[in-house]
Structures are given as structure tokens and as C-alpha cells.
Amino acid sequence: MPRSPDQVIRPEVLALSAYHVPPAKGMVKLDAMENPYSLPPELRSEIARLAGEAAINRYPDANAASLKDVLRSALPIPDGMDIVLGNGSDEIIQLIALAVAKPEAVLMSVEPAFVMFRMIATFARMKYVGVPLKADFTLDVDAMLDAIVRHEPALIFIAYPNNPTGNLFDAAAILRIIEAAPGLVVVDEAYHAFAGASFMDRLAQYPNLLLMRTLSKLGLAGLRLGMLVGRKEWLTHFEKLRLPYNVGVITQSIAERVLQHHEVLLRQANVIRTERAVMIERLSVIGGIHAFPTDANFILFRVNEATQVFEKLKRRGVLIKNLNGSHPLLKNCLRVTVGTPGENACFLDMLKASLAEFEPASPLPSY
Numbered sequence: 001m002p003r004s005p006d007q008v009i010r011p012e013v014l015a016l017s018a019y020h021v022p023p024a025k026g027m028v029k030l031d032a033m034e035n036p037y038s039l040p041p042e043l044r045s046e047i048a049r050l051a052g053e054a055a056i057n058r059y060p061d062a063n064a065a066s067l068k069d070v071l072r073s074a075l076p077i078p079d080g081m082d083i084v085l086g087n088g089s090d091e092i093i094q095l096i097a098l099a100v101a102k103p104e105a106v107l108m109s110v111e112p113a114f115v116m117f118r119m120i121a122t123f124a125r126m127k128y129v130g131v132p133l134k135a136d137f138t139l140d141v142d143a144m145l146d147a148i149v150r151h152e153p154a155l156i157f158i159a160y161p162n163n164p165t166g167n168l169f170d171a172a173a174i175l176r177i178i179e180a181a182p183g184l185v186v187v188d189e190a191y192h193a194f195a196g197a198s199f200m201d202r203l204a205q206y207p208n209l210l211l212m213r214t215l216s217k218l219g220l221a222g223l224r225l226g227m228l229v230g231r232k233e234w235l236t237h238f239e240k241l242r243l244p245y246n247v248g249v250i251t252q253s254i255a256e257r258v259l260q261h262h263e264v265l266l267r268q269a270n271v272i273r274t275e276r277a278v279m280i281e282r283l284s285v286i287g288g289i290h291a292f293p294t295d296a297n298f299i300l301f302r303v304n305e306a307t308q309v310f311e312k313l314k315r316r317g318v319l320i321k322n323l324n325g326s327h328p329l330l331k332n333c334l335r336v337t338v339g340t341p342g343e344n345a346c347f348l349d350m351l352k353a354s355l356a357e358f359e360p361a362s363p364l365p366s367y
């Protein structure tokens with residue numbers, strides 16, 4: 001008899017649950033930090049033409065040389081720094097983890113943070129150490145420095161701004177962490193376009209610093225393109241682990257063209273930033289809600305009965321993210337992506353209607 005999956009699959013994999021993506025058909029989808037805007041019609045026709053002409057019978061350019069050139073003109077990548085491209089930045093997190101995953105090696109991040117840091121530590125057989133943020137979601141520098149001494153992490157991930165809290169950590173605090181870290185520190189700037197702060201210009205100064213960006217939150221989530229920027233000494237080793245042709249022909253060709261019109265994406269990001277301010281303002285006048293400061297394209301907020309509010313919103317056709325129960329600091333917290341003005345207004349209306357159902361005066365609560 002061959003062995004059963006339970007006997008063959010690694011126990012830590014058996015214990016995992018797959019990354020859950022809830023169905024969203026027909027809903028106002030504000031759960032995944034997507035840019036709600038499509039590209040201008042001229043650019044869309046151009047993309048259609050490029051897709052039609054793409055040599056999909058051939059393997060893509062394994063080095064994506066032409067796309068990297070365009071990235072260098074679109075982004076302030078310092079001279080002398082290399083680029084590794086990934087099928088989304090998730091893949092890059094995994095590449096780095098695989099490269100440093102000696103037995104007992106530690107991957108460290110803060111808690112709460114992007115869930116893939118912890119998951120990928122498990123994929124790569126690394127030990128995960130999550131250092132709790134303070135209750136106001138700022139970095140607990142002393143706890144971080146302490147944990148660095150105690151665990152000597154091979155790899156530290158810091159999202160800047162952080163997901164799911166939305167805030168930028170204090171840059172000076174991050175520099176202290178980089179200086180204290182015996183291994184690599186990766187600053188994950190997935191939400192850079194909404195924050196306007198970056199560690200890009202620190203790369204030259206810190207030999208153990210790497211920087212990650214993605215096009216996903218900027219309006220190209222469906223293309224799957226993430227990038228790592230850093231010194232050749234590090235990146236040559238990650239390149240060896242990158243599967244050949246991980247970035248497809250269509251992705252390379254379309255990303256290249258859209259990035260030649262980078263300003264279109266940045267203009268959309270600015271519209272989202274303006275809408276974010278409107279939303280924060282409107283949330284702040286609703287009783288029973290505390291919205292946390294954000295530098296990303298989403299807003300974390302706390303209510304009294306988060307799970308019930310989440311369900312009520314869902315029943316009204318609005319999908320956001322319920323973080324209640326995912327970490328003690330996120331008790332009764334919900335996360336909403338900033339959408340179009342129409343989507344945001346719909347969310348706010350439905351939120352008010354959902355909250356109203358809790359008031360004693362409301363007729364027959366539906367739960």
C-alpha cells in the first residue's frame with residue numbers, strides 16, 4: 001500500500017490552510033487593495049494590439065531586459081543596483097526565503113503584518129518570529145532590537161506602509177533595525193504610490209537592505225509583476241532560484257508599455273489618495289467607528305461588533321476584509337480598500353445602515 005497524503009506531506013503543510021480568496025461576483029469589491037480604475041481607452045487599445053502581436057508560441061525573454069530598462073526609467077532605481085522580477089512580489093518573498101533558509105534560520109516580521117511573510121516562512125521551512133506592534137500600530141523598536149539579538153534573524157520583512165494597518169513606520173526606527181540586523185532587511189513598498197516615502201535612496205548606504213515594489217496595488221494586479229531592487233552580491237543568488245520564464249510574454253510586453261505611461265498610474269493613485277481623505281473624513285463623523293491613520297489605499301477601522309458588521313455589509317453586497325480574530329491587536333477591526341467615489345459612497349451608506357441595525361430602536365434586527 002502506498003502511503004496516504006497524511007503520511008507523506010510535511011506536517012507543517014498539512015497544518016496550513018490555503019490562502020482564502022472569498023467569492024466576490026456581483027459585489028462592490030473593496031477587500032483586496034485593487035486600483036478600481038481602468039486604463040484610458042487609447043492605452044487599452046494599445047494593450048489589445050500588443051497582446052495580439054505577442055509571440056506567445058515562444059518563451060519570454062528570460063532576463064526581461066527591455067522591461068527592466070523601462071523600470072529603470074520609470075523608477076528612481078539607484079545606479080549600480082540590480083533588479084529581480086517576480087510573478088508578483090509574493091514570488092520574490094519566496095525566492096529570498098528559499099535562498100536563506102538554512103536549518104533553524106529565522107524569518108522575522110512585525111505582527112500584524114502581511115500574512116504571506118508568515119506563510120512563506122513555513123513554505124521555506126524557516127522559523128517565523130513575529131514581534132507585536134504597539135497598540136497604536138507603531139513599531140515597538142525596543143522589542144524588535146531585543147528579538148534581533150535573541151533570534152539573529154536571517155531575514156526581516158517590513159512593509160512600508162504596513163498591511164493591514166496602513167501606517168508608515170518611523171523611518172529612523174527602521175534604520176535602527178537595519179543597523180542592528182545580522183541578516184537581510186527587506187522593505188516591502190507595495191503601497192509606495194499612496195505614501196510618497198521610500199527607502200530607495202538608502203540602498204547605497206546599507207549593504208543588508210533590499211527593497212521590494214509591485215505593480216499590483218498601482219492598477220496592474222492582474223498582470224502579476226513584482227520586483228526586488230538591491231545589490232548584485234545578493235541578487236545574483238536569488239536569480240539562481242528564480243524559475244526561468246517566471247514573468248510571461250504578455251506581462252512583460254504590457255507592463256513595459258503601461259510603464260512608459262507611468263504618469264497615468266500615478267494620477268490614478270493621486271485620485272485614490274484624495275478619495276481616501278474624503279473617506280476618512282466621512283468615517284470620522286459616524287458614531288461608533290474609529291478609523292486609523294493610513295498612508296495606503298485602504299483604511300483600517302474599528303467598530304464594536306466587527307464580524308457582524310462585516311456580515312451585514314456582505315449581505316448588502318459590499319465585500320471588505322474582516323480582521324477580527326486574526327490578531328489580538330486587530331480585535332473588532334475591518335479593512336476597506338479605497339474604491340471609486342461611487343463604491344465608497346455605497347460602502348459608507350451600507351455601513352451606516354448596518355450599524356443602525358444595532359440600535360435598540362431599530363425594528364427586528366436581522367440576526
Ligand SMILES: *Cc1c(COP(=O)(O)O)cnc(C)c1O
Pocket residue numbers: 033087088089090091114159162163188190213214215216221225226
Ligand atoms: C499586496 C501585497 C503584496 C503582494 O503583492 P503582489 O505583487 O500582488 O504579489 C506584497 N506585500 C504587501 C505588504 C502587500 O500588501
